[in-house]
Amino acid sequence: MAIFTTDNTWVLIFGVLGNIVSIVVFMAPVPTFCRICRKKSTEGFESVPYVVSLFSAMLWLYYASLKSESSAFLLLMVNSVGCAIETIYIALYLTYAPKQARMMTLTLLLLNFGGYCSILLLSHFLAKGSARVQLVGWICVALSAAVFAAPLSVIRMVIRTKSVEFLPFSLSFFLMLSAVTWLLYGLFLKDLYVAGPNVLGVIFGVLQMALHAIYRKRNKVVAEEEKNDTSVGKLSSDTQSCNGHAFIIFIEASDKGPVAPPSEV
Numbered sequence: 001m002a003i004f005t006t007d008n009t010w011v012l013i014f015g016v017l018g019n020i021v022s023i024v025v026f027m028a029p030v031p032t033f034c035r036i037c038r039k040k041s042t043e044g045f046e047s048v049p050y051v052v053s054l055f056s057a058m059l060w061l062y063y064a065s066l067k068s069e070s071s072a073f074l075l076l077m078v079n080s081v082g083c084a085i086e087t088i089y090i091a092l093y094l095t096y097a098p099k100q101a102r103m104m105t106l107t108l109l110l111l112n113f114g115g116y117c118s119i120l121l122l123s124h125f126l127a128k129g130s131a132r133v134q135l136v137g138w139i140c141v142a143l144s145a146a147v148f149a150a151p152l153s154v155i156r157m158v159i160r161t162k163s164v165e166f167l168p169f170s171l172s173f174f175l176m177l178s179a180v181t182w183l184l185y186g187l188f189l190k191d192l193y194v195a196g197p198n199v200l201g202v203i204f205g206v207l208q209m210a211l212h213a214i215y216r217k218r219n220k221v222v223a224e225e226e227k228n229d230t231s232v233g234k235l236s237s238d239t240q241s242c243n244g245h246a247f248i249i250f251i252e253a254s255d256k257g258p259v260a261p262p263s264e265v
Contacts, residue, residue: 008071014185015074021178022078026053026085028171033092042097047105050089055112056143057082062120063140063193066133071189137193144197148179148204155207164215167208176205 029050036042057079064075090109094102119139127135158167179201186195 008188010188011071011185012074014181014188015071018178018181018185019074019078019081021174021181023081025171025174025178026082028174029089033089036092036096040096042093042101045093047090047093047097047101047108050086050093051105051108051112052147054083054086054090055116056140056147057086058112058116059119059136059140059143062116063133063136066136069189074185075194134193141193141197145200148197148200152204155204155211158211158215162215164212167211169212169216172205172208172212176202176209179205 032045036045060075061079061083064072064079067075090105094105097105119136123132123135154167158164179198183195183198183202186192186198
């Protein structure tokens, strides 16, 4: 196969690395769904991120199937795995979600299916050959750019609160690593539809790493000060949202014990 030739060595290396890192990212919500299964409740979690991820994987799977290069099997592989994992997440969500959330998820899935079929039909009848690849490629780029821009709300919250409490370092790191590997894969393959949106991914990843570097030490100092605070008991609560998930920050400082950590609902 052409992918194993010397000319495509870097494509193979970064494609395989991209598959590994992307699967790690796909598996990130596993603890959340273990908790959902254990408590038999979705506890306010939303299904939108998983439905969007499924739609994105389906589109990239279609794009990869249109490519003539043998190296496209790396895109086929990772997005096939992504479709399978996201489908499992959505099935578990539907199993334990309340009626209203279940109906909303089913509606989103119907829109997902309708949109995907529309793209299939339009690309089939409106374009042929390389033009079809370009059309689907631009659609994938637009969707990926929107997905990569999603963390902007979280970044804004981090800057406003001066806290990285809701920006896990490991997830930010692997998302940036995934963007870097797929960017290099696209560049070596000379596929701008793959490389283009990952430029945004790298930019947002670097920004998130910078925020961690800026606010991580401050968080440690604040936590230490709160631990040592023995003043009269104080109670405060606040509600934030992050990536479609609701969080209640419950802080209690008193002489009876340390500050309570944030709890997720």
